[in-house]
Structures are given as structure tokens and as C-alpha cells.
Amino acid sequence: MTDTQTISVTVNGETASAAVPVRQNLVDFLRNTLGLTGSHVGCEHGVCGACTLEVDGAMVRGCLMLAVQADGAKVTTIEGYGDRAAALRAAFIDRNALQCGYCTPGMLASALEYVEGGGGADRAAIREHLSGNYCRCTGYQSIVDAVCDVIEGESS
Amino acid sequence: MSGPLTIFDKPNSLIGKPVDRPDAKRLLQGRGKFVDDIQLPRMVHAAFVRAPVAHGRIVSIDLDEARAVPGVIAIYTGADLADHVEPYVGVLSHMVGLRSAPQMPLAIDTVRWTGEPVVMVVASSRAVAEDAAALVFVDIEDLPPATDMERALEPDAPVIHPDFGNNLAWERTVEAGDPDAAFARDDVSVVERTFRFGRHTGVTLETRASVVDYDPSEDTLTCHYSGQAPHMMQFIFAKHLGLPEENVRVISNDVGGSFGIKIHTYGDEIATAAAAKLLQRPVKFVADRLESFLTDIHARDHVVHGRIAVTPEGEIAALAFDDITGIGPYSMYPRTSAIEANQILNLTGAPYALENYRANAKVVFQNKNLMCQYRAVGHPIAMAVADGLLEEAAHKIGMDVVEIRRRNLVKDDAYPCTSATGMKLDDLSHHKTLDKLIETMDYDAKRAEHAALRAEGIHRGLGLVSMIEVTNPSPMFYGIGGAPIASQDGSTIRLEAGGAIHVSSSVTEQGQGTNTILAQIAAGVFGVAMDRVKVTTGDTKTTPYGGGTWASRGAGIGGEATLQAAHALKEQVLDIAGVILQAKPEALDIVEGHVTDKDGTQRMSLSDLARTVYYRGNELPSDMTPELVATRHYRVTDFPFVFTNAAMAAEVELDPDTGFVKILNFWAVEDCGRVINPKLVDEQIRGGVIQGIGGAFYEECIYSEDGQFENATMADYLVPMAFEMPDITIAHVETPTKTSVLGAKGAGEAGTGGAPAALLNAVNDALRPLDAQIHQMPMTPERILKALGTV
Numbered sequence: 001m002t003d004t005q006t007i008s009v010t011v012n013g014e015t016a017s018a019a020v021p022v023r024q025n026l027v028d029f030l031r032n033t034l035g036l037t038g039s040h041v042g043c044e045h046g047v048c049g050a051c052t053l054e055v056d057g058a059m060v061r062g063c064l065m066l067a068v069q070a071d072g073a074k075v076t077t078i079e080g081y082g083d084r085a086a087a088l089r090a091a092f093i094d095r096n097a098l099q100c101g102y103c104t105p106g107m108l109a110s111a112l113e114y115v116e117g118g119g120g121a122d123r124a125a126i127r128e129h130l131s132g133n134y135c136r137c138t139g140y141q142s143i144v145d146a147v148c149d150v151i152e153g154e155s156s
Numbered sequence: 157m158s159g160p161l162t163i164f165d166k167p168n169s170l171i172g173k174p175v176d177r178p179d180a181k182r183l184l185q186g187r188g189k190f191v192d193d194i195q196l197p198r199m200v201h202a203a204f205v206r207a208p209v210a211h212g213r214i215v216s217i218d219l220d221e222a223r224a225v226p227g228v229i230a231i232y233t234g235a236d237l238a239d240h241v242e243p244y245v246g247v248l249s250h251m252v253g254l255r256s257a258p259q260m261p262l263a264i265d266t267v268r269w270t271g272e273p274v275v276m277v278v279a280s281s282r283a284v285a286e287d288a289a290a291l292v293f294v295d296i297e298d299l300p301p302a303t304d305m306e307r308a309l310e311p312d313a314p315v316i317h318p319d320f321g322n323n324l325a326w327e328r329t330v331e332a333g334d335p336d337a338a339f340a341r342d343d344v345s346v347v348e349r350t351f352r353f354g355r356h357t358g359v360t361l362e363t364r365a366s367v368v369d370y371d372p373s374e375d376t377l378t379c380h381y382s383g384q385a386p387h388m389m390q391f392i393f394a395k396h397l398g399l400p401e402e403n404v405r406v407i408s409n410d411v412g413g414s415f416g417i418k419i420h421t422y423g424d425e426i427a428t429a430a431a432a433k434l435l436q437r438p439v440k441f442v443a444d445r446l447e448s449f450l451t452d453i454h455a456r457d458h459v460v461h462g463r464i465a466v467t468p469e470g471e472i473a474a475l476a477f478d479d480i481t482g483i484g485p486y487s488m489y490p491r492t493s494a495i496e497a498n499q500i501l502n503l504t505g506a507p508y509a510l511e512n513y514r515a516n517a518k519v520v521f522q523n524k525n526l527m528c529q530y531r532a533v534g535h536p537i538a539m540a541v542a543d544g545l546l547e548e549a550a551h552k553i554g555m556d557v558v559e560i561r562r563r564n565l566v567k568d569d570a571y572p573c574t575s576a577t578g579m580k581l582d583d584l585s586h587h588k589t590l591d592k593l594i595e596t597m598d599y600d601a602k603r604a605e606h607a608a609l610r611a612e613g614i615h616r617g618l619g620l621v622s623m624i625e626v627t628n629p630s631p632m633f634y635g636i637g638g639a640p641i642a643s644q645d646g647s648t649i650r651l652e653a654g655g656a657i658h659v660s661s662s663v664t665e666q667g668q669g670t671n672t673i674l675a676q677i678a679a680g681v682f683g684v685a686m687d688r689v690k691v692t693t694g695d696t697k698t699t700p701y702g703g704g705t706w707a708s709r710g711a712g713i714g715g716e717a718t719l720q721a722a723h724a725l726k727e728q729v730l731d732i733a734g735v736i737l738q739a740k741p742e743a744l745d746i747v748e749g750h751v752t753d754k755d756g757t758q759r760m761s762l763s764d765l766a767r768t769v770y771y772r773g774n775e776l777p778s779d780m781t782p783e784l785v786a787t788r789h790y791r792v793t794d795f796p797f798v799f800t801n802a803a804m805a806a807e808v809e810l811d812p813d814t815g816f817v818k819i820l821n822f823w824a825v826e827d828c829g830r831v832i833n834p835k836l837v838d839e840q841i842r843g844g845v846i847q848g849i850g851g852a853f854y855e856e857c858i859y860s861e862d863g864q865f866e867n868a869t870m871a872d873y874l875v876p877m878a879f880e881m882p883d884i885t886i887a888h889v890e891t892p893t894k895t896s897v898l899g900a901k902g903a904g905e906a907g908t909g910g911a912p913a914a915l916l917n918a919v920n921d922a923l924r925p926l927d928a929q930i931h932q933m934p935m936t937p938e939r940i941l942k943a944l945g946t947v
Contacts, residue, residue, distance in 0.1 A: 021283070037193035038186020040412070042361045043445045047870040050361055078186030089184045093176050096835045099843065100667030101183030102361045102412030108184065123883070131879035134870070136361050136413045137667050139842025140878040 007071040011036065012080025020067040027051040027062030029070075030077060038078035038105045042134065049133030052106035053077045059113045078105035085112055091146035099137030107133045111147050121151040164830070169680040171898075174835035177672045178686070179665070188410040191365035191382045192442045199367065199438040200229050202428050203285035205275035205292045206450065207267035210303060210523035210863025211314065212296035214265055214274070221291040222277060227284035230435060231292070232276045232427065234262035240430050242396045244421060246487035248637030254326040254494050254519075256487035257317045261427035267296060268316060268485035269525050270863050271450025273424045278431050278439060301523035303863045305482030306459060308522050316485050316521045323521040325487055326494045330501045332576040333512035338474035344465040347548045352932040353537050354856035355457040355482075358530050359875050362412020363443040364452060366425050368432035378405045379429060383418040384664055385704035390696045391640035392421055392490065393429055408694035408704075411666040415531040415847070417452050419706050421489045424451065449868035454857050455496065455530035456933075457482050458537050464545035466553060470560040474512035475505045477541055481527070482520050488528035490639040494519045496527070499534030499626065505542040506575045507586050507622045507801065508564040513576040523863045529706075531844070535625065535909025536851055536933075543621045543913045544920070544931065551924065557917070558599060561590060561622050580795050583901075585827045585891045586622055589803040593620070593825045596887050597805050610925055615810040616820070617924075619917025620803065623910040627828075627902025628712035628798035628893070631791060644791035645709070646700025647718040649678055649725045651784035653770050655749050655763030656688040657725070662702025663714030664694045668904065669836035670710045674718045676832060677898070681722035683746030684762065700787060708902020711832055712798060716896040717790040724786035733765055735780060790896070798893045800901040802826040804845075806914040810922040812944055815937030817919055819849065819882045822911065827889040829901035837903050838886045844907025845884050850876045851908070852915040853934050 004019045011034060020029055025044075030036045030053070042050035044063045051062035054076040088111055091097070098104045107130065114129045126147045127140065135143065164171055182188060219231050243258035263274045275292050279285035302308040302316055308323040316323055339346060367380040377399055383389055386406040394401040411418065428441040443451070462477035479500055483493035497517035504515060550560040565586040566573060572582040593599075599618075606616045634641040648660045659678045665671045675689040692698060702717075703709065726746055733751040734741040737759050744751055750758040751765060768775055769782045776782065792798055807821040824841055831837055854874035858866045867873045892899025912933055920929050923943065930943040941947040 023283070031193075032195070035195075036186075037190075038188075040190070040362070041192070042363075043870040045445070045869060045871060048361060085184075089181075092184055093180045096177060096180070096669075096839050098180060098183055098667070099669070099839070100362070100412045100414075101180070101188050101410060102190065102667075104183050104188075105186050127878040127881070131877045134359075134361060134875055134877060136359060136415070136847070136875070137843045138839050139846045139884050140876075140881050141842055141883050142839050144878070144883075 005068050007068055009070045009073055009075055011075045012077060022066070022068050024067045025063050026065040026067050026070050029067035030062065036077050036079050040102055040105060049106045049110060050103055052109040052133065054109065059109050078108065081112065087150045088112060088115065088146065091149040095142040095146040095149065097138060097142040097146040103133060103135045107135060107143060114147060115150055119151065121148040123148065170676040170686060171680055171830065171832050173833065175672060175676055175686060175833055177669050177836070178675065179671055190362055190410045190412055191367055191380050194367045194380050196367065196369060196438040199440055200278050200280060201282040201285050202431060202439055202441040203277050203282060203289045204273040204424050205289045205294060207263060207270055207272040207274055209267065209296060209298055210270045211299040211301040212267050213299055214263065214267065215295040215297050217275060218293040222288040225284060225288040225291065227280040228277060228288045229280065230278040230431065232262065232431060234260055234264035234274065237261055237427060237430050238264060240397070240434065241426060242398065244396055244489040246489035246492045248492050248639055250637040251326060251492060251494050251498070254487060254492060255320060256325065259423065259486050259489060261423035261430065269523055270865055271525060273427065276427045276431060278435065301863045303523050303859060303861060305457065305480055305520045305522050308482065308520050309518065316523060324518060325483060325521050326519040327517065328498065328501060329516045330577050331514045335474040335476050335512040335514040338512040339463065339465045341473060344467055344473045345549060345552045346463060346465045347545055347552055348463045349545060349548065349931050351460045351462060351541055351544065353456045353458045354934055355454045356851055356855035357449065357452050357454045357857055358415045358417035360413030360415060360417050363445065363448045364418060364422060364425065365442040366428055367438055367440045368429045369438040370432045370436055372436045375399065376403045376405065377429060377433060378407065380407050382411050383408050384411070384414045384666060384706055385419045385641065386664065386694055386696045387662065387701055387704065388641050396426060397429055397433055405697045408664055414666045416529045416706060420453055420491065420528055422451065445870060446868055449873060450865055451525060453488060453528040453530060454525050455527060456537065456851065457527055460537060460541050462541045462545050464549050466549040468553060470550065470553060470555045470563045472508055472510055472564050475510055475542065476514040477504065479517040480520060481517065482522040482524060484524050484526035485521055486526055488526050490641065491529055491634065493526060493528045495529055496534045500538045502577045502579055503534060503538035503624060506577060506579055506624050507566065509566050510576040524859055531847060532905040532909030535623065535905055536848065536912040539621050539623045539910050539913035540916050544916055547619065547917045557620055558590070558594060562587065565590065565622055581799055582795070583891045583893050584624065584799060584801045585889045586801055588889045589801060589825045589827055590622060592887050592889055593803040593805055593823055596825065596885060597823045602807065615812060615922045617808050617810065617918040617920070617922030618805060619914045619921055620805045621910045621913035621917070622803050623801060623906065625800045625802065625902065625906045625909055626797045627708035627800050627905065628792050629707045629709060630793065630796055632796040642701060642703035644789050645702030645714045645717050646787055646789040647714065647721040648700055648785060648787040649721045651725065651729060651762060651766050653763070653766045655761055655766060656690060657682055657684055658690045658692065659718060660692045660699045661714050661718060662700045662704065663710040664705045666705060668710065668840050669833060670705060670714065672836065673711055673715060673832045677715050677718045678722045681719055682726050684749045688749060700789065708904040711900040712896065712902055713790055713792065715832065715900050716898045717788050719898050720788035720790060721786050724788055725784065728784055728786060729765065732769060732780065733760065735777060736765065736768060792895050795895060798895055798901050800826070800828050802906040802910055804910045804914045806918040808915065808918040808922055810919065812926060815940035817853065817935065817940065822882050822884045824884060824907060825887045825889060826903060826906050827891050828903035830890060830892045830899040831888055832900055840903055841886055841907050842884045844904060845911045846876045846881055847908040848911025849881065849915065851933060852912040856934050
């Protein structure tokens with residue numbers, strides 16, 4: 001149960017090597033070993049989306065992937081999106097598309113995936129895309145508004 | 157009230173403006189600081205062995221294998237902690253007759269609900285602690301459980317606390333007028349229904365979490381705590397761990413959702429603090445999702461038998477009901493689990509001019525997780541019963557549901573008045589909000605459209621609710637009952653040497669935007685730009701005493717304290733400016749960070765003034781106090797609560813073949829008094845509505861008969877997600893409360909409290925042509941099909 005394996009992973013542009021327990025999930029590794037606490041843990045079984053982050057260009061659930069599976073991968077977390085997410089961040093602020101902010105890193109990741117994937121300003125489609133990210137505070141409406149604003153170029 | 161009544165009209169007032177939240181930037185960069193983000197030197201981690209059965213006697217506990225796991229630092233049983241923790245009992249002195257048994261952080265002889273903590277394992281990591289916890293063997297002899305709250309009162313039911321003789325925790329009856337005579341009248345139509353409301357829970361996305369550190373050199377306990385009421389927790393940790401209160405510091409930075417879940421005393425959290433004290437090092441406990449479902453307080457869980465009598469003219473002749481609610485094996489400490497039933501007695505029918513009213517509530521112990529206050533305490537039950545019965549009565553006498561409301565709602569010019577249940581009401585606007593709702597939703601056109609669609613086999617329904625909402629509680633709520641829960645709050649505002657101001661407030665931020673509205677109020681009243689205001693909340697060591705955030709009190713109470721403090725600081729500054737500038741203070745003002753003449757001519761910057769006072773006091777007269785800081789506290793007086801009101805409506809489409817309901821539209825018109833920031837309040841109302849939709853259609857803690865929680869995962873317990881949720885139209889009526897200068901009431905409960913009633917009525921409106929009705933929430937497809945008689 002305490003077996004470890006050494007992995008090398010590029011996170012937000014920096015390469016890190018560490019011996020990790022083989023049973024440790026990726027989000028725990030990022031949070032506890034690397035100190036990147038932006039990705040949150042909500043349910044630990046892939047339902048809530050709080051731990052959504054990018055691995056080799058795909059948005060994944062950080063709680064459903066083991067850290068050892070990320071060996072050799074390129075990982076980007078909320079701390080590493082940089083200018084890619086600038087328009088979404090501005091729109092989220094403008095629309096108050098967050099309250100407690102706990103779902104926000106995962107929500108932003110899913111929204112970024114939708115926008116970068118060329119999704120249209122179609123409210124039903126946006127809602128469907130975000131339907132794996134749980135938010136208890138907002139009514140989701142402001143988040144949909146924010147994504148639409150970015151697609152329609154209303155936010156800088 | 158005396159005070160600066162014209163501040164809202166000043167051009168530099170930010171009150172009422174849709175200002176952005178400054179703290180959103182941080183959260184969008186992943187730089188939030190939640191409790192699980194904290195790692196302290198020598199920190200260790202807790203995991204708990206929990207009761208696998210709902211009721212049982214602990215025969216023995218075998219810890220040998222667990223102790224042998226490398227990395228295990230300590231293991232505590234209930235008996236181990238008994239010498240270090242004073243038991244706690246969840247009763248309030250003004251709730252006469254309410255009883256509960258002493259609770260300890262870990263069960264000692266008997267377990268009373270599935271999930272109750274029994275053994276605590278502390279280890280070098282949570283994973284190791286869980287490994288060891290899995291090796292603890294607790295031998296439990298099963299006892300018969302009392303899980304069904306209705307059967308728990310029967311004479312042959314197992315008694316959960318043998319000394320009590322039965323499972324009744326509390327009972328109260330409220331009566332006004334002569335309801336029996338009114339129901340017996342020949343001319344009234346009577347509608348009688350039984351409503352069932354499922355147990356549900358808060359599902360905060362950040363689970364309960366604490367990191368507790370103890371420093372033996374100073375006998376100080378510091379708790380980083382995901383919670384809503386830091387000063388209350390300071391008292392509780394001090395009292396029950398035997399520490400001087402001033403040696404306990406509770407810090408609540410970012411809190412990832414609370415909704416009333418995080419204002420209670422949980423055994424695992426008290427055990428964590430006790431372990432930190434015993435081990436003299438930091439201990440972290442973060443509940444996992446399973447632990448959250450099993451032990452975060454649950455809410456609702458009511459069966460209500462209700463009756464209404466209406467005259468042929470639609471006047472409510474009488475309203476009566478009996479409520480039974482199951483609260484688990486204890487009344488939660490310190491707020492008590494009887495408050496929800498009490499609210500239902502007080503709130504049901506309160507928007508209407510009622511003369512004849514009777515309500516009885518029985519609060520029952522059972523072998524399930526504890527039930528206590530969650531967002532909109534009691535409101536969803538009160539509103540669904542009153543407005544559910546009212547809409548059915550309207551149909552029975554052939555009257556439109558809007559018309560029957562207009563004939564019964566308390567008139568907008570009738571205030572102040574007292575409700576049938578004895579609640580003092582003032583500054584409400586039921587008719588104005590209803591009128592605005594009807595206009596906003598285009599009611600008549602919707603009715604005509606639905607009638608046409610029915611002919612095509614499309615089943616749509618409209619349902620409404622008129623509601624009141626408890627906000628801004630006064631000390632007559634908890635203080636009178638002896639609980640360490642403040643109803644006053646304070647703000648300290650100081651002028652910084654650089655010309656900015658710093659606001660330190662006892663109300664707390666959980667995402668609703670408290671810090672932002674405090675900054676708006678302070679900036680506008682004092683006279684600096686928003687970005688020159690810094691706000692600190694959530695730290696018992698640095699903020700004034702207060703209650704924190706619960707019952708929608710942040711804006712109305714914390715906001716008023718901030719307004720008064722900003723005004724007081726402004727007076728101080730202008731007094732000093734008058735001396736420095738050789739001017740009369742009343743001839744001066746503060747605008748955009750400068751002391752000005754009344755005509756706006758800038759005389760000196762705030763920074764120059766502050767630096768003179770702080771660093772060059774030699775330039776001031778010797779009798780001038782070098783003080784640029786003001787504290788003001790505020791509490792509501794004369795009223796137990798500042799009630800607010802709302803009118804809401806839902807439009808649904810029902811598929812009678814599958815039982816699925818699609819919410820097409822939701823409209824909410826709320827009167828929360830003065831709106832401080834429409835952008836924040838609108839989305840908070842929407843968030844509240846979504847939680848109400850959760851209770852109405854999705855969320856339910858399902859227990860087996862023997863007390864096993866059967867859907868304690870987020871995959872099985874359904875929560876509202878983006879795809880199923882509608883856009884929600886919000887409108888406001890603003891009737892400022894006269895209890896304060898600011899005039900703000902709360903806005904946090906309305907959506908959650910009112911939406912279920914509107915949705916129940918809308919579904920029943922869609923079902924009515926099919927000769928079916930439903931009175932159970934959540935309204936699952938299966939239950940709707942059962943109502944239709946198709947399964």
C-alpha cells in the first residue's frame with residue numbers, strides 16, 4: 001500500500017521529479033507535493049469537477065487520474081493558464097460568475113475547453129458542456145453569461 | 157434613526173451600484189486560501205472510524221493492528237477524550253421543554269446514527285490514517301433502531317435515550333382565533349392534504365475542514381476553520397476544551413460554501429481540536445464526501461398534515477396543520493434542532509391576513525444523522541404548505557390563484573402589524589411584488605398559452621408563491637436562549653497613512669460578497685475610491701465581536717455597523733482637517749480621497765492628513781487626540797427579525813409518460829430593502845432558487861429502514877447541475893427597513909425558501925387536467941408517475 005514510483009512531470013512549464021505513492025491521485029500530488037493548491041478536491045469520484053485540469057491538452061479530472069499516470073506528461077493547472085484564460089477571467093468577474101470560488105478553477109478549466117474548442121454562444125450547449133462541474137453558490141446563469149460574452153467578444 | 161440619510165443620493169455613493177468583487181481576481185487565479193490549502197510544520201492528519209449501524213452498544217474496541225501501522229501517531233476512543241472535553245447539550249432556555257442528551261466528540265458506550273464518529277486516528281498523512289482506521293475493530297451489539305420519525309413516537313418504539321422515556325424532543329402549539337369554528341362553518345370549502353418533505357443536506361463543495369494548532373508555551377489554540385461564525389466557535393472551543401477564551405483564535409479565510417452547514421458543533425471537529433491540544437502540534441481534518449453526507453447536518457424531513465378553509469369569496473377562514481420532524485438522536489449544539497419546526501409554526505401563512513390559525517409541531521429523536529439549520533430554515537415547508545393549500549383551495553372554488561392571493565395578502569399600507577402567529581411585521585410589500593411578478597412573467601398570456609398547448613397534449617403548469625423571509629435576527633433569537641451566538645456585529649475602520657481605509661468586520665465572507673458590499677458602503681460613506689478600501693473579516697483576534705454570517709444578516713447588520721463606523725471616522729477626519737486647515741468641519745467634505753470644501757475644491761489629501769497625525773503630531777494642538785479609527789456596533793432592536801418578502805413563479809412542462817419535469821422559466825421578485833449591489837444580490841437569489849429546485853426535484857438523503865444512508869455519494873445524491881437549470885428572471889421592489897439607516901434586509905434565504913412551493917404548485921397545475929396531484933418532495937419522476945397512477 002505504500003509502494004512508490006518516481007515520476008517526472010512538467011507542470012505549468014516547470015519540470016518536477018518526485019517519488020509518489022502509486023495510489024496517490026494527480027490532484028493530491030499537485031496540491032500536497034507541489035503546493036499548487038488552486039485545483040480543488042470536491043468529491044474524489046469524478047462527479048463535481050472541482051479538480052478539472054489539463055493534461056497533455058485534454059481536460060481531465062485530477063481525482064480520477066493517478067499521479068504515476070502523469071509521468072512524462074505536460075500538466076497545466078489554474079495557476080498556469082496565463083493569458084489563455086484572461087478573457088474568461090474578466091468575464092467571470094464582470095458577470096459575478098463565482099461566489100465562494102471553490103468550484104471556480106475547475107469551472108474555468110471546463111469553460112476554457114469549450115471556448116478554445118470553438119463552441120458557439122449557445123446557452124444550451126454551454127450548459128451541457130459545464131454539466132460536469134458542480135456549483136452550489138451561483139445559479140449557473142452568470143457562468144453561462146460569462147462564456148457567451150467571451151465568445152461574442154464582449155469581454156476583453 | 158438619526159444619521160446621514162442623504163448619503164445614498166451623493167454622487168460618490170457606491171450603494172446600489174453593480175460593483176465588481178475585488179476578491180474574485182484572487183479566486184480566478186487559483187489563489188484562494190481554503191483550509192485544506194494550509195500546510196503547517198509538524199502537521200498531522202485525522203481520520204475517523206464511524207458507526208456502521210444506526211443504533212448499537214459498543215462492546216469492545218481493538219486498536220492493536222491499527223497502532224502498529226507505520227506513521228500512526230495517536231489513536232483516541234471516546235473514553236480517551238472524555239477527560240479532556242466537556243460534554244455539550246443542544247438546548248435553548250427559551251424553547252421551553254426542549255430536551256437533548258449530552259454529546260461527546262466520539263461515541264462512548266452507544267452509537268446512535270450511521271456515521272457517528274467512534275475512534276479517531278492521527279497519522280502522518282490522511283492516507284495512512286485511513287489505512288489504520290480500516291484496521292480498527294469495533295465490536296458493536298446491534299440495538300433496534302428508531303428511524304421512521306412517525307413511528308418513533310409509538311409506545312413500542314425503541315427509545316433512543318432511555319432516561320427520556322420516549323423519543324419526543326419538543327412540542328409546541330400555536331393558536332389564534334377559533335379555527336375549529338371556522339372550519340365548521342357551512343359556507344367554507346375545506347382542502348386537506350398531507351405533505352412530505354425529504355431529508356436533504358447542504359453539499360457545500362468545500363467539505364467541512366479545520367486545521368487546529370496548539371502552542372503549549374502560551375496555552376493558545378489557533379483553529380483555521382471553514383465556518384461562518386468564528387466568535388461562536390471561539391467560545392465553544394474554549395469552553396469545551398477548558399481554555400481561556402482569549403487564548404483561542406479562530407480564523408476563517410476563504411470558505412467554500414456554507415449555507416448553514418458550517419455553524420454547528422461537530423464531534424469530529426471538536427476531537428481534532430482536542431487532539432491538537434493533547435499532541436501539541438497541528439492536526440488537520442478535512443471531511444471526505446462520504447463523511448460529509450453522513451455527518452454534515454441534514455435539514456427538512458417533515459410530514460405535515462394541513463387544512464385550509466376558504467369562503468366563496470376566496471377569503472382564508474382558517475389554516476391549521478400538524479408537523480412532525482425527525483432530528484436524529486440529538487438536538488444540535490448550540491443552535492438546537494427545534495428551530496426549523498419553530499420557524500414553520502411562525503412562518504406558515506404569515507404573508508396572509510389570518511384570523512384563525514392552529515399549528516402543532518412535534519420534534520422527534522430518531523437514529524439518523526442530526527438535522528439542524530440549513531439555508532432558509534423551515535421556509536420551504538412553511539411556504540409549500542400554505543401556498544400549496546391556497547392554490548388548491550382557489551381551484552376548488554374556481555378562483556384564479558393570483559386573485560385569491562390579492563384577497564388575502566396583508567395590504568402594503570397595513571404595517572406595522574402582527575401576524576396570527578405573533579410575528580411583528582413591518583415594511584413589507586406583498587402586493588407590489590406580486591404585481592411586479594405578474595407583469596414580469598406576463599401571467600395572462602402564459603395562462604392562455606398553456607390552455608392552448610393542453611389541447612395539443614402539451615402539459616405545462618404555472619405555480620406561484622408569496623412569501624416572507626427571516627433576515628437580520630436580533631438578540632431575541634439566540635441571545636435570549638443563552639447561546640453564545642451574537643446578533644450584533646461590529647466594524648472598525650481606520651485611515652491608513654497612505655490615504656486608504658481598512659475595514660475590519662465581524663461578519664464573514666463565504667462568497668456572497670460581504671467584503672465587497674462592506675467596501676462599497678465604507679468607500680461611499682467615507683469618501684474614497686473602492687480600490688482604496690481593504691477589508692478583513694473572519695479572524696477572532698483582529699475583528700470586532702459579532703455573529704458572523706447566518707440568517708441573511710451580513711448586509712443588514714454588518715453593513716449598518718460599517719456605515720456608522722465610516723460616518724464616525726469621517727467626523728474624526730473632518731474635525732482634524734478643520735484644525736489643520738483652519739476651517740469649520742461642517743464646511744468640509746471628503747471626496748475621492750481628499751478633504752474638500754463643500755463645493756468640491758480640494759484642500760488636502762487624506763494621505764497628507766494621516767501622515768501629519770501619525771508621524772508629525774508635533775504640528776497638532778496638544779489637546780488633539782491622534783486617532784483616526786472608529787468602531788461601531790449595531791443590532792436590531794424592537795423586532796425579533798427584519799422580515800423581507802418575495803413573490804415567485806415557476807413554469808414547468810411535464811412529460812406524463814416519463815414523469816420528467818422540465819423547468820421552463822422561473823421568476824423571482826424580492827424586496828430585500830435597499831439593494832447594495834444588484835450584481836451580487838441577483839446571483840445570490842438565483843443560487844438560492846437553484847438550491848430550492850434541488851430540494852423540489854432532486855435532493856434527498858435516502859435511508860433504509862434500519863438507518864443505512866443509501867445514496868451518500870455525489871453520483872447517487874442528485875444535485876442541480878448546469879444543464880437542467882433554467883435561466884431565472886429577477887426583479888426588485890425596494891422597501892428599506894426603518895430599523896437602520898442603510899435600510900438593507902437580507903436576501904440569502906428567499907430563493908431556497910420559496911422556489912419549492914412555486915415548483916410544487918406548477919407541477920400540480922400541470923397534473924390537474926390529468927386528475928393527479930403530488931405533495932411530496934423531491935418530486936422525482938417515479939413519484940410523479942405514482943401520482944398519475946401509471947406505476
